[in-house]
Amino acid sequence: MLREDDIRNAAARRRNLLFLTQRFLADNGFYQAAEALKNEARLPAEEYELCDNIDLDSIYLEYASYYHLKFGKYPKIVRKLKPTVKLEVNAKTKSKTKNTLTHTTSATQAELPPAEPLTNPGDLELTVKKVESLSSIGSASTIVASSSTGNIGGEENRGSALIRLQEIEHPAGAVAAADGLLNQQDWQNLAELVKTTIMRDELKLTWTDMCGNASAVEIVKEAVLTPLKYPQLFANGLRPWKSVLLHGPPGSGKTLLAKILYAETRNQVTFFNVTSSVVVSKWRGESEKIMRILFHMAQKHAPSIIFFDEIEGLTSRRDRPSDHESSKRFKNELLQLLDGMEQQMSSVFVLASSNLPWDIDDAFLRRFEKKLLVQLPNAIERALLIGKQLPIMLAVTKEQIELLVRISEHFTGDEIRLACKEIAMQMIRRATRVSRADEKKEEAVSLQQAFEQIKPLSLKLMKRHLQWQDGHGS
Template structure:
């Protein structure tokens, strides 16, 4: 037996559905039907009224969006019945058929009058389409107009036609197929497109491939994915496609973001570069984050060749089986998965570049989408010596023995940690220039150099071993 709470909830649900239906009929011009429903259902209009932020149309749109995110397609609500009566209209009977649809009769069922045979099969009128659409709502063989509602029938036909058109727009969105520009036809989508445009980088960075010390394999893969198709498009004319997505992982400061900056600087006038951050794609409004991601990929395809760079992507692609994940987060991840998977079927030049400090926190489904997963290595002794020589102040004279000492101290240092140590040395020179120094301090050059490197505690001692193990099991 049903509990009292279940009975109360069922009664409230039935009442809410009736209020929604009554408002829907009134909004679309079915005033007599709305009034009849109100009286027959005995809706307590004096006690309740429908909230202004909800209606049947918005509920339908929300369900269609949810269904598309879950199953990859829009729901099919109605289907067309097989017609049992064929209506043939010629140019000679145009006015006769039109009058038949709006003519009033006293009988409860009126048969369609016979018409003359079609002399030209191409002369079909729009009235036939209206008859077919009406047959899916009512009976396929009868039309029941009343003498007092001919004008209401015409208005009702227009409203039903508008509803069918909107249903077709939902089931077949303009963002697919040849009408891809229709995705931005609505104002709210245009506002989100303006937000996505802010992620396009336009800064002038003076960087080159020579600024990246080490990690030659990662640079080669990135060049193969972006530069090679631009220089040698004929190599990819016979079905061969360049790398579509690359994941860079390594300890913080190893040079992942620097590689992305160099790629942007080297291809600034040839490639559209999208620098995506969580503050742009994550929205507090329901369903807006998924729209932003769809617009992002849509604009990247329109402005191809393009690069979409996700920095610290583990924040957006964490595991989906965590109990703490909100429903909106799961919908966003599902949308991103579909967009990344769809990229494999696209022929446009869109390259996905992502970086992560914690690749083991990324969901396995996202890892599968990345064709290459590369570990950004720490600099070796030769590369550390080159970095130290570049980062030290040019006014400071350093001997070969001092460089060798700094190279030994900087073992397990990332490139950014070497930069911080050299910056500390430069700041020591600034401090000496801004305060009175003792005479014996000027001769002790080796002690500040060594001290600046020794005070850096490399983070890679904890993380690099785990990155190596993950690369052996998941890398490519």
Template sequence: MKTQGKYGVTAKATAQVLCEDVRNFSTRRRNILYLMHRYLVENGYYSSAESLKTEGHLSEEYELCDNIDLDAMYLEYASFFNLKFGKYPKILKKVGAKIKVEMSGKGQEKPVVKDITKNAKTTPTTEASLANWHISMGAATAALNNEQPLQIKKMETAVDANGQETSNGYEIEHGHLGADDALFSSMDWQSLAELVKTSILQENIKLKWSDVCGNQRAIELIKEAVLTPIEYPQLFAHGLKPWRSLLLHGPPGSGKTFLAKALYSETQGLVTFFNITASIMVSKWRGESEKILRVLFHMAAKRAPSVIFLDEIESLTSKRDRSTDHESSKRFKNELLQLLDGMEHTLNGVFVLASTNLPWDIDEAFLRRFEKKLLVQLPNAAERSCLISRLLGSSISLNARLLEQLVEISDQFTGDEIRLACKEISMHRVRCATKLADRSTGLPKESQAAIEANVEKAFRQVRPLGQKLLAKHEQWQQENGS
């Protein structure tokens, strides 16, 4: 075999050298010692690292690469183990076995029984094992000296009140203990449950339904689905089910997410609110995204009443007949379809609230799962007047003529675009304050005409985007809405 080429050792020869290097026991042992030394140093065990360096005869000749560490190797091994066997490796705490020593003699009416595990409960594992060995050996010696028969039996497994056998060893799980039921008995499911728990909102948001300008139809539907079953459970005691899913669509900035925030604020302490994004749902590991979905709906059912809010849902529920779809994406969508379809029977008390700017990109099967599909309308003249007065009333004085003019300019504006225009007016006053050279003279007082001109200019700078999509949303609502 040719090992030398024009540019030195060939790739094949290099691979063989590396393979032999890995298979060599002494080289492998040396590499492990260096990995352990690095791990101890990085975690602050300097005395242990120095002892390992001395006893292992480690020198400064070798240095580990930055991309090699024990954590990465353990995670890689755990992932391989899970892929091969369907579960992650676990570490068990060692507990001494229960042994019963019975010594019986001719002069004794009853056998003397010694339970040697009593001391093991209050001593460390290694010390308990040594104590067990010494006690058993001492008992055996005494039995031989007295010529008494020695019987060593393994203690029976404890049985709990339900008749189930229990073990003395307990598992040290890498995830969260105390899960809801058997679904979270493995470390794999527990780690996914911890990930889903991060989506539960616990922020202190102070909003009221009165802070929402317009969209009374959407507010009524949300109240019917979430608040009415809590306040009047007797109305749903005879087979009637509340709304279980609602899809909000409309131009960007029309207030879909704001409605979800108001719902969370009004139901704090009463409802568990899951704020789901694509970063939580999508995983690079095969089959893990479907598991996250199942854990999400399972936890929502266990913590009912609960709300699952899926913002920008078109990124997760696009049409399934596209040639660009990956196999993992198809499996994820099929799992979500099954969970949404089975909610009425198994997931009582769970309400799915979704929002989208592109409802026509959602697959028809998902649209069927949503019981209500509602267009979030742009604010009308009265709602725009109320919103402008609320945002500008504390900063400038608005007369009736100026307010009417701003309402006319902001026609086809979304609520967020009106907010941006009002923010531009406030920032203009900040610019005037920062440009003032002599602060001792105070702020120059602007005339009412100048104020009105600046306000009108700020509103005219906004280019409304909602009017471009509003007609398409209205047509879609007529064809598919409910």
């Protein structure tokens, strides 16, 4: 005997399904059907309405992703019906039907056995089965000739219905099917969100602003600029670098390299600057959709660059017990997208930066064709950086520059910038200070003090980055 809770839950399920179906019909333009369902089912529209984050299509896609994660393939919801032949045999039409079945195309006649007289309906049924088997090979004219007009219309209606169902079916990773997904309203909203990651700022940066790290700059140029200038070099199966991981201490210039790459290719390449706030969603399954749309749009806007800053936050190890199921699903989706780039994502370059490459899962590390260490500036490069960053109105001697270069050993480029900014702020403080009339002595700007108050972080991290580069770099 059913309990009251079971009856109540069944009624709630039935009501929810009816609301989902009614909304689906209305969203797809079947307004009369939606209104008829609403009236016939007596849906209390004044009491209930669907939540904003739920619809029939999203439920279907969630089930498809769950099924694919569990069984390694997407579920089959519909299957094509086999063609059927209905023949009405009576005393008046038996001879006519016999003549119709034996009258086939030349190709079919070559394979049919010699026609025999039909003595009973059983022989007629056997002959029809033979014709059906031949029609599956390519001789469908026999069945069409023997089918009635009503059956033909039914087959056309079923064919159009199957095509429409296939258009909304969840794709098996193919890029062509993603166009159908973007026709859905919820996917269009996510596509608008992904468009916000496309950079359109005007940055006045050049390759000369990157001091040092010539090897990293050269690899990035090979991956992006060389295919643009010399596409004929990659016409015979040779492909440029598809993915590069930059790692190093904070402030070493990884993000600066990405900014320079954007500034140098602004009018030629679409640049996607991806952050965690865009791709991580609280709704179940939405993060995976955002990643799929991101890579799909990157291909449609190719040549394009996808830049992941601090990628270790998205690609941490999957064997951690604290990881939630949604995080694992997101990482699996990203792995599939990165792995499929060689076959599908043509003219798309993935650039990523990380301060903690040892926290990245090994499967993601394999996807990056190049793993490069962004080195600290040497003495000559530090002298160039100090000369660029010091205030123009400040006169410094050669001996002072040499002193600052020695003090700034193990400094990153950003730490040198901070020290030079402190010198500039000292000059501003002196210029804005209200001094007494009898006080004419001016305080000298302390260059050495400004550099000595910076405590370089690379002293602890650079050794570990060097060890990781020896074991995993390329």
